[in-house]
Amino acid sequence: MSGQPPRRQNSPWILDLDAGKYAWCQCGRSAKDPFCDGSHVGTDCVPRIFVLEEAQRVALCGCKMTQTGDAFCDGSHTKL
Numbered sequence: 001m002s003g004q005p006p007r008r009q010n011s012p013w014i015l016d017l018d019a020g021k022y023a024w025c026q027c028g029r030s031a032k033d034p035f036c037d038g039s040h041v042g043t044d045c046v047p048r049i050f051v052l053e054e055a056q057r058v059a060l061c062g063c064k065m066t067q068t069g070d071a072f073c074d075g076s077h078t079k080l
Contacts, residue, residue: 010080012059012073019054023047024071026064034060034071 013034022035026048029039036047048071052058063077 009062010077011062012077013062014057014059016057017052017055019052021049021051022071023049024060026071028064034062 015034024047025033025036025039027040027043027045030037031039040046050071059073060071061073061076063080065076065080066072066074067076068074
């Protein structure tokens, strides 16, 4: 995939998630956003995998421009 991924929203996804392994959609194509549904196949984009050791509330990046190297919101949407 070349260029920037399509922005899905200009705010984070605030979710209460159980402990477990998750695949955050980085390509912006998933119908199950913010989670990967495999829509990246055929591109050079891959989901970002993260693991929660316990249930918690998280803020996942919604704009797809996070610079932290993970799936979590870093406030990049405020600079768009």
